[in-house]
Every structure is written in C-alpha cells, then in structure tokens.
Amino acid sequence: MSDAASPAYPTRWKRPPQMVTSRFWRHALTIGALVYLVLAIGTVEVNWQRVMVGLERGQRFVAGFLQPDFTSRWRDISTGLIESLTMTLTSTVVGVLISVPIGIGAARNIAPAWLYMICRGIIAVSRALQEIIIAIFFVALFGFGAFAGFLTLSFATIGFIAKLLAEDIEDIDEAQAEAIRATGASWVQVINYGIQPQVMPRLIGLSLYRLDINFRESAVIGIVGAGGIGATLNTSLSRYEYDSAGAILIIIIAIVMLSEYSSGYLRRWVQ
C-alpha cells in the first residue's frame, strides 16, 4: 500500500493514435499530404503587379459596396430583378408539380420496379449536373433570356424535390397506408388517404426551401445568358462599375436573408 512498496510507474506517456493506427500509413499519409500541398500551392501563379492593381480596385469595390449606386443603372437592375423573381416563382411551381408524380414513382414502397428505375434515373441526371451547365444547354436550345433560366431551375427543382419527397414517402408510417389498403382501396386511393396526409406538410416545407434556393441560383445562371439579375451583375462588373455591382449584391443579400427568414417562418407555420 505504501509508496515505497509500489512499483515504479512510467514517467512518459504518449497519446495512442486515434484514427490511423498503422505507423506506416500514418507517415505515408502525412508525407503524401505535405507533398500534395507543396505541389498544389506551386500551381498557384500570382501576378503581383496585377494584384497590386487589384488591391486598388478592391478598395473601389469596398467603397462601392458601402456607397451603392441604385439609380444610374436602375432600369437594368429592375429588369434583371423582375426576371429573377418571376423565374424563381414559376420554376418552383412547375418544378414541384412535375416532381410530385416523379417522387411518388421513385418511392420504393409504392412504385413498381420499372417505374422506380425510370424515376430514379431522372432524379440522378437532374442532380448530377450543375445548374449552370444545364443553363448552358438550355440557352443553346431556347435562346438567351429568362425562359431558358426558367427551364433550368425547373429541371434542377425536379431532382431536389422528387428525391426528398421519395425519401419521405419511403419513411412514412406503413401501418396507416396498410390500413387503407386493407379496406380494398385502389392505388390512387391509397396514395390519397394513406400517404398524402403524412407527406403534405413536408412537401410544402420543401417547396418553400427550394423557392429560396431557386432565387440564389437565379442570380447566377444569368452569367451564361439565362436571364435574371446575374446577367446585370456580370455586365456591371465587367464594366468595373463597382457602385452598381455593390447595389446589386446588397439587393441579392437582402432578398436572400428576407426569403430565408420568411420561408423559415412559413415552414414552421405549416408544419
């Protein structure tokens, strides 16, 4: 019991490695990461002269952001804004309407296998491609302007809503659908009675969330010609009109924050 009788305890202790236990792999990973970092940073070419000029431009941008000019380009800004907002709303409505049947078809528990495969395929294609790449194609097919943007956002909405809707349907309380099915209801009736009431509030919530995302995206796809406020922003930046660009950015941030706040509020109210 006494200290004298007790064995000598070690005076050194090293924390055992937690994630990679093999010594070899730990060193290999560290060296690999370091080599990669050196190589990657090596590829960054910085033209310091250009950066010095840029710093001066950066100051002008900050000044433009702090003293935004809403008036001199107001016509362009308002056209872009109206295009963005209308595009956002119409594409969300159309996208959601199309997503509902696809989402139902992509739910494993209610759709037949062949339909499931088709609908999952559509969702995969819609999700794999960036909005901006889709926009490039739609602009090539349908010409410049808001219509191509509308199609882009609708297409992207389908992948988003249909996937989440399908997952919701797969997660529903089977007992309720089962009870309806036991009464001898048809497939449509099962969906109407057993599934719709459970999924509806979530669907409304998702649609509002997507409305939010669509607005953010509508500010971007204008860069490739699909209309909206992004096109206006692109023009003003390429003309180095930082005070107008600042105004547009402030409008975008304000609308995003407003819509995030209000859609959060609406979602809580619906659910």
Add this chain to the structure above:
Amino acid sequence: MLSVEKLTKVYRTGDKALTDVSFEVPKGQVVGLIGPSGAGKSTLIRCVNRLVEPTEGTVRLNDLDVTRLRSGELRRARRRIGMIFQEYALVERLTVMENVLSGRLGYVPFWRSFTRRFPGEDIAKAFRLLDRVGLSAHADKRADALSGGQRQRVGIARALEQDPELLLIDEPTASLDPKTSRQIMRLIVEICRERGLPAIINIHDVVLAQQFADRIIGLQAGRVVFDGGPAMLTEEALTRIYGEEDWTAMQQSAAEDEAAEAEERAEAKKMMRAL
C-alpha cells in the same frame, strides 16, 4: 479545513436556492449532504468552487476566502478542490489517461497541455492513481469505451490527480447500479481516509449516506435542517428533511442489496490485497 458562512444564493429568476447556510468541515471528515431534489444540494457544492456564483456569504478553504478571488486566483484555488460528477462528466472522446491528466491542467502552461507533454511526475502519479482505482490496464482506452463504474473511477482519479485539499462529490452513484454504487462509495471513503481528505458528498440515497459518511447535513428548501452523526439521523429527522416522504421503500431496497454487498466486500478485500 473548509468553512462556509451564511451562504445565500438567489438565481436571476428570483428563485432562492440557498439561505444562510453555515457549516465547517475539518480535515479528513466525510460529510454526506442529503435532501430532496431541488433542496439546493447541487448549488451548494458548486458555490464552494464557484462554478455557481454565490450571492452572499463566504467560503473559506484553509483561510483562503474563495468568494473574493478574481479569475486567475480562482483558477489557482480550483486546483486545490477536486470535483467528482454525477454523470462522470469525462471528456468522452479523450483517452482515460488524458482525462486523468486533465486534473493537472491548472498546473501546466497551455503549450504543455496542448502537446500532451505533461511533466514526468504528473504522468507517474496518473499511472499510480489508475492503479489505485483498478484501471491500470485501461489507460490508453477512450473514456466512452468504459462501463459506468469504470468511468466514475476515472472521474475519481482525475479529481485526485489535482492533489486536492478538498473533494466535492455530486451524486457519485446516481447513474450506477446498487452494487457498483457501494463499491464507488467505499473507494471514495477509503481514499479520503488514506489522505485525510475532507469531502462533501451530495447524495440522494440516505442509506448509502448513513453507511459511509462521518456526518450528515440535511438541506430542505435551501436551509440546513439537520447536522449531526449518521446515528442521529432518526425517522423524525428524516421527516423534517424530506417532509411526508415514505422511508420504508428506500430501506427495503437497501435490504435487497445486502447479498450483493457481501460479494462486493470480498472483492474490495481482494483489491486491497492487490495493492
């Protein structure tokens, strides 16, 4: 020696948690603090190391007025007060050894604790304490890989690693089964005897308190309503502390644990022999 004088705590909501609490704990005394839930037991022991700021009154630890310390001095005072928690409060994702060594944090500069390079004597002490609580084989395991009883032993080792002059123990057995509870209580009391450590054990189980504490303090609605030896804790005194509560249920469960206790005592002896 710890002395608490006229300690009062009023929460910002206006709730009066403690009213004029005064007592002294001499060296080596194990005090069981009992009372119904909401009586202020937890607030009282947290006022001693100022995890909760007392509203009025003083707390003196060996002539140091804890209530008057500024933040740096308070940290140095906290090093001298070990604390053991209800839900163990180990840092689950750190190893057992790191948890024990965290008892030295107040003594080492940041860079040493950050690189885990603690002084050799701290590490040797941590190994000795882990041995003492019967966990020497588990030093490199992560804390969340241990059972409840083992985690509480790590908690005890962490508090002792501080070389404390006082132990504050908050419901040490609340999340343990009856058998493990007794083992833990026995371990705590043994350690206090070995080191002549005073301790305040906040405990809801009256039978355990009576069995292990040298002295019982009963709190009721923030006031001390009983202060005396375990033998003085009569039926009448308990009714004063707990009101209309029924005692027989608690005592019955104690009788049921009797068998478990015999077994556990044998184990404790084995452990003592091993040391």
Add this chain to the structure above:
Amino acid sequence: MTVRDISAAEAPIWHHRTPAGRLALYAGWLGLVALFVWCWNLMTERTMWVFVYDAPTAAADLMNRAWPPRWSYMERLWGPLWDTINIATLGTLLGIVLAVPLAFLAASNTTPSRLILRPFALFCIVASRSINSLIWALLLVSILGPGILAGILAIGFRSVGFIGKLLYEAIEETDASQVEAVAATGASQAQVLNYAVVPQVLPSFYGISVFRWDINIRESAILGLVGAGGIGAQLQASLNVLAWPQVTLIIIVILGTVVVSEWVSARVRHAII
C-alpha cells in the same frame, strides 16, 4: 363522391382549419395561381417564341454535333482538371482556416463577447452564405484578374459561411457538463477549449470539412466560366468557338470527377463516424 372532393374536404382537418380558414386556404391557392400567371406573363414578355418552337430541331442538331465526344482533347484537360482539384482543396483549407475562429466567436457558449464579436461573426457567416461561389469568383476575377488565385479565394469565401454555420451549431450542442468538469480542475479558458470543447466537436468538424470539399469540387469545376481557372475555363473556351464535341467530353470529365469525389467523401465520412 370523387377523389378530388375528399382531398379538399380533408385538407382542413390536417390543418385544423375552421370554415373561414378553409376559405382562406382556397383564396391562398387561387392567389398562388394568379401570381403564377402574372409572373409567367412578365417573364415571357421578351421570350422569342420562334426559338422555343424551334427547340426540338435545335436539340437534334446539337446532339448530332456534340456526339461523339472528342476524346483526343483529353490530353489538354489533365492540367485544368488538376487545377480544379487544387482550387477545391486549397479553397476548402482557406475556408476552414477562416471559419474555425469565426465559429468559436459565433457560438453562444464560447464567444468572448456577446455584444460585439458574436454579431460580427454571425454577419460574416450570413454574408458569405448568401453569395454564391460563382458570384464571389466574378467579383474576385474583376478585382484580381483571371487565374487560380481568384478561384481559390472564391471557394474559400463561400466555404466560410457553410463550415462556420455548421461548426458553430455543433459547438453549441456540446455537453456542458464536460466543460464544467474541466473548468473545475482550474484549467484556463484556452485549456477548457482544448480539452473539453474541441474533442467533442472534432468528428463533426471533419465531417463538415469533407462534405464541403465534395461540394467545392463541383463548384470549382464551373468557376472557369467567369475566368477563375480550372476545367471551367476550357469549357468556356470550347463554348466560345462552339466546339460541342469538346464540351461533351468536358462534361463527361466533370461528371466523373463529381462521382469520384462523392465516393471519396462518403468513404471518409463513414470512416470518421
């Protein structure tokens, strides 16, 4: 009774609406339809319907021209692809470096000052989040000139908000009793962070970072469209000369990269959690 009637009659029951509420609901739907029509008209005001009607022919034509992809162009894509991965990785690292201190300032349980630094950190996070990385790139290219640097900064600035938000939420969810226990040993503020808070948030931190890296691979692939380097620059160049077979190849490469990065990120996150 038709199916339509049932659903309409049932709607008020899930929402617990009174007859007046039901009326409001109908009015709401009607309002939405009217709003949709109005927006549709506004939006299509300037649409050239000739192009739209012509779209099927245009699509067939495009398919003809875009297929097969020009595989030989691949040798000119390895460099930009390497740049794209570097933009994503270095940008994510930059985002992490900026986001970690912001997250600790923004979390209500670790912030050193509730009145000044916390609102400031929250504002940085919100501002970064509401600007798309492509817009960041547009801005930075205009300021710094085209190149990888603008891309890295754009990805980094966008990642700050994402990582910062998720990380500060994770910090706010840490177990307070572990923090209390470490503070009770007499540890300093920095030591409490190091021993009690950091171990608890580390798994979510790794998860968030890898997740964001995966998203950044996708985003960095298109930053070149506005001149911020990477494979998107090649896309832009090919689009400018209407070299559709090259465009097809680039999109195939982007899709492949995205699939691989998604797989890597899923594997890493699985290994951590």
